[in-house]
Amino acid sequence: METSTKEKSFSCEECGATFSYKTNYKRHLQTHTGVKPYRCELCGSSFSYNYRLKLHIQIHNGVKPHPCLVCGSAFSTKKVLELHVRTHTGEKPYSCETCGSTFSYNSNYKRHVRMHSGEKPYSCDVCGSTFSYDSNFKKHMKTHSGDKPYACKMCPSQFSDPTNFKRHVRTHTGEKTYSCELCGSSFLRNDHLKSHMRKHSGDRPHACELCESSFPTKSHLKRHMYTHTGERPHSCQVCNSSFSTRSVLKVHMRTHTGEKPFSCDVCGSAFSDRANLKRHMLTHGGEKRFSCEVCGCLFLTNDYLKSHMRKHSGERRFSCEVCCSAFVTKLHLKRHMKTHTLKTQLLNQI
Template structure:
């Protein structure tokens, strides 16, 4: 018999995946059963695989045995070091076969593929909303529970997860760690940098089938389509007003609640919308945001610009 006879495989009775070892099949079955037999005695986190449990334990011991030879950053897991090294080399070995986008980690490719397939495997048991990423489901559930455990030490604002707190802290520190390599613009959030980069790449992947308008983000296309359909999904339970965008609905609700969360630091005047505070600040700073396209005159308020524009229209009428 040949030394390289075909290996006998064992198949999963639920999804059909095949394995050469029973131990691998047993580990795989925990995906379906949800079983997590490896528990941390320190924080009670549980895991389906021993390898993941061992990596987790390094969080508590503080042991980071894997170091980057380029920047000396240390990591608890070798896999994390390998992923980190790609930030230095620029290597993106995981490529999407549909749009050819490339990624440094396989998990990011998996998440990206769901943009094309529309798959949203993580469902909320309370309202049945579905999400493509588990982290988004976790954030969503906190909206139901109202749980916010992480406070800002400067202003006392509470946040449901560490990433939101980190982003918020940049408001106080002014830190903008995400820089554009083309024009050197800097941003507080990575998502803002990604949106900005599309200005340089002219990447407008989402097109309106009705009028042909193109958008760099799917969410902006969704909002745009409502102009054609007339859909106003955000309704006020108090007065019945409906809105195209959630942002406009949120601002409207403050009419009923009286909430004015945006305050002027100079005169303490408060506003229900950030845009109104911005306009108000121009009175203090003298900044002129509005300009006439006809004669290039500048104005601090839109109202003053409109009054000015009448001069041009009246002149044409004569």
């Protein structure tokens, strides 16, 4: 039996694809131009092809004519059913040539490949930031729109992203759902647990290109880089002091507000940051583990020991910007600065 084949006379100049029929050729061109003339009147979604709009309409109508023979779940299209069946069969037809990872879905495979290639196809027209994943791009765009539909009922905080909102709520409830199997420490977020696990493994994958230092997290590396650049991008709007990280600025602001959210359960003393509370707790029976090799004095913390060692070395790190006097500790500098303040007050009274 003879079969006739129609010549593919319509060729796409963009990608080289060829078509026998002009209608198919025109339909294909829309994939390059981004034109989506078929719009859903119910939700506003638009589509390149009419048949995709019809499939979409079934979602609104609740029509799911394709049932799964294994679990009974029903789906609006045969294609979605075929993808679902892979959850039962374990089929993973998409394999990464770089690391060998396999995936059930092409979309997950493409996302994974970008980890190796570094490709960031999603670009922000406002600030130029680029992203590997559409979900991250959409989250970022909300930072420009100012849209924050997720409001905390316990404080005035608002969030554009539901994940960040849920994380925030845990800071009020104290819920720590991520637990370390080695030491029992628990964390609010999974990424905090992963960073913590590197303390056990000793893994420091983030290396500084300027010196030999390496760090367990990218944020630690970023903070470290400021020591090379001297950059202090976070400024205090009250006194114009600047800081390398937002967290240090936040602690600094408490010197203006007087806020002391960290309190001692033993004596009730309150502190502006957690590190000072930890130091204080050592005074309630903490062992003096840090010893001076020069004179044998013992100290509760390594910071106290370092300050003490300057007495032996003669190092005076803290300088007065008014008269150039130098001091061993920041506390001594603060005391000294009061002498300038007092002189200024007396001169103003004359």
